[in-house]
Amino acid sequence: MSDLRELYQEVILGHSKSPRNFGKLEGATHTGVGFNPLCGDKIHLQIRVRDGVIEALRFEGSGCAISTASASLMTEALQGKTVAEAEALFKKFHEMVTTPMGQPIDDAALNKLTVFSGVREFPVRVKCATLAWHTLHNAVSETSETAKTE
Amino acid sequence: MTQPFDLARLRQDFPMLAQTMRGKPLIYLDNAASTQKPQVVIERLTKFYRSEYANIHRGVYELSQNATQAYESVREKVKNFLHASSEREIVFVRGTTEAINLVAQSYGRSKLKVGDEILITAMEHHSNIVPWQLLCEQIGAVLRVAPMNQNGELLLDEFEKKLSPKTKFVSIVHVSNALGSINPVKKLIALAHARGIPVLVDGAQAVSHLPVDVQDLDCDFYAFSAHKLFGPSGVGVLYGRTELLNPMPPYQGGGDMILSVTFEKTLFHEIPHKFEAGTPDIAGVIAFGAALDYLATLDGPALQKHEAELLEYATKQLDAIPQLRWIGTAKEKTSVLSFVLDGVHPHDIGTVLDTEGIAIRAGHHCAQPVMDFFGINATTRASLAFYNTREEIDRLTAGLHKVVEIFG
Ligand SMILES: Cc1ncc(COP(=O)(O)O)c(C=O)c1O
Numbered sequence: 001m002s003d004l005r006e007l008y009q010e011v012i013l014g015h016s017k018s019p020r021n022f023g024k025l026e027g028a029t030h031t032g033v034g035f036n037p038l039c040g041d042k043i044h045l046q047i048r049v050r051d052g053v054i055e056a057l058r059f060e061g062s063g064c065a066i067s068t069a070s071a072s073l074m075t076e077a078l079q080g081k082t083v084a085e086a087e088a089l090f091k092k093f094h095e096m097v098t099t100p101m102g103q104p105i106d107d108a109a110l111n112k113l114t115v116f117s118g119v120r121e122f123p124v125r126v127k128c129a130t131l132a133w134h135t136l137h138n139a140v141s142e143t144s145e146t147a148k149t150e
Numbered sequence: 151m152t153q154p155f156d157l158a159r160l161r162q163d164f165p166m167l168a169q170t171m172r173g174k175p176l177i178y179l180d181n182a183a184s185t186q187k188p189q190v191v192i193e194r195l196t197k198f199y200r201s202e203y204a205n206i207h208r209g210v211y212e213l214s215q216n217a218t219q220a221y222e223s224v225r226e227k228v229k230n231f232l233h234a235s236s237e238r239e240i241v242f243v244r245g246t247t248e249a250i251n252l253v254a255q256s257y258g259r260s261k262l263k264v265g266d267e268i269l270i271t272a273m274e275h276h277s278n279i280v281p282w283q284l285l286c287e288q289i290g291a292v293l294r295v296a297p298m299n300q301n302g303e304l305l306l307d308e309f310e311k312k313l314s315p316k317t318k319f320v321s322i323v324h325v326s327n328a329l330g331s332i333n334p335v336k337k338l339i340a341l342a343h344a345r346g347i348p349v350l351v352d353g354a355q356a357v358s359h360l361p362v363d364v365q366d367l368d369c370d371f372y373a374f375s376a377h378k379l380f381g382p383s384g385v386g387v388l389y390g391r392t393e394l395l396n397p398m399p400p401y402q403g404g405g406d407m408i409l410s411v412t413f414e415k416t417l418f419h420e421i422p423h424k425f426e427a428g429t430p431d432i433a434g435v436i437a438f439g440a441a442l443d444y445l446a447t448l449d450g451p452a453l454q455k456h457e458a459e460l461l462e463y464a465t466k467q468l469d470a471i472p473q474l475r476w477i478g479t480a481k482e483k484t485s486v487l488s489f490v491l492d493g494v495h496p497h498d499i500g501t502v503l504d505t506e507g508i509a510i511r512a513g514h515h516c517a518q519p520v521m522d523f524f525g526i527n528a529t530t531r532a533s534l535a536f537y538n539t540r541e542e543i544d545r546l547t548a549g550l551h552k553v554v555e556i557f558g
Pocket of ligand 1: 182183244245246247248275277278323325326327352354355375516
């Protein structure tokens with residue numbers, strides 16, 4: 001049960017039930033589509049970047065609690081950040097969810113995103129937690145490819 | 151000799167059933183994906199490797215002859231299991247998937263031509279869709295799909311309507327892996343045969359739940375996988391009627407499938423060897439024979455009755471969860487419980503149950519068209535075998551109540 005509470009923390013459940021920044025974005029400069037072939041989950045991400053700064057980002061799609069909450073918390077965390085900062089945060093986030101249990105995680109700068117550290121106990125769910133981030137990465141790298149978790 | 155039905159004793163035959171997962175006793179409810187193996191199968195596999203191993207069909211030495219005999223004797227066991235008329239009609243392959251690809255590429259490519267139609271159903275596993283799509287692309291044939299209703303039952307009159315003068319092959323699933331629906335294959339085969347159309351039956355999900363008699367069904371091909379029938383992975387069976395198999399060109403070329411080879415001309419072996427190129431999974435086939443022997447000691451009708459009761463019990467228990475919606479409610483179905491819970495993603499359900507030691511499947515079950523039909527991405531599926539118990543169903547039910555409590 002403790003693993004489960006670690007994974008499905010209140011913050012995650014809250015964001016999965018009422019995701020923030022959900023819906024369409026006006027004047028998007030970048031868009032990305034993410035797909036998890038394992039479960040068929042799909043996410044559409046729209047971003048408005050001005051002078052290298054993420055002014056706004058919104059997402060649509062359906063997914064599991066982990067992927068929805070991750071997308072929601074990501075959109076909150078990245079508002080006002082530069083694209084370079086966003087990419088750096090993705091790297092940190094990815095490191096956190098793939099650090100083996102029992103090893104210390106570097107949570108500096110991750111703030112609220114540390115709620116996803118429980119995913120480490122469930123390796124198959126890492127893909128759910130990182131789908132939105134992979135989609136973001138593709139959107140800002142201007143590739144037209146769909147982000148895939150496989 | 152058959153044993154009287156004693157569930158606790160029977161479970162002891164399967165070492166995996168005594169394992170734990172995440173610190174809890176394992177509750178294995180993913181039998182449609184693959185079944186656990188009885189000790190006799192595991193022992194046969196290791197005994198063969200430890201003290202009997204040699205390649206088959208080659209050596210003049212005793213070990214090789216014995217291995218060949220052990221391997222070939224399984225053909226007869228499979229023949230008896232399927233009630234086929236001859237061992238020559240039993241081809242060993244890697245699994246259902248390879249069996250269907252073999253028929254598509256060998257029979258399909260040599261017999262079908264531009265504009266011909268192949269009929270499948272709306273509830274096929276990807277492995278009975280994609281091989282036909284590949285064939286269609288290669289030769290310009292057309293794939294047709296017979297529809298089902300909201301319960302996941304094939305529409306018989308629609309099926310019949312889709313049998314056109316252009317239909318040259320029918321390939322249908324016996325039991326749907328995503329829904330559990332049992333198709334009236336005997337009737338479907340009769341409809342096709344009345345028009346001279348050969349029929350392949352994908353029996354992957356049927357063999358572990360229903361007695362199968364290929365002569366009674368009158369099918370032309372029947373495919374299944376040993377790993378879903380308490381045997382090892384890596385082994386499958388294609389049954390094919392002699393008249394159809396004989397003229398079919400080889401599927402793969404290589405050793406074992408030839409009589410003589412020169413650079414100018416190769417003479418192929420007779421059936422079934424013509425279709426078994428290269429060294430097969432010798433140990434796997436032999437251990438599969440042990441699985442069939444094991445099954446023959448069990449009281450089939452008692453196992454079927456137990457599974458039917460378990461399905462009824464589980465259906466009733468889970469039905470009490472208000473958020474639950476069944477996917478697959480065919481009147482005739484095997485012990486597959488496929489469902490969605492309002493507002494909860496199947497992967498989250500899978501993870502919660504995982505922490506309870508319960509192995510179920512969350513996903514599209516390699517049947518994306520079925521998911522599309524029901525307007526969903528995925529379902530949660532618990533699929534039973536004869537070794538499952540009421541207590542396990544109770545633990546599943548409790549686990550699902552916990553899911554609702556967390557996400558409700
Ligand atoms: C109905 C059906 N057909 C075919 C297959 C493919 O079997 P295999 O993967 O053993 O080749 C499966 C396996 O899930 C199945 O359920």
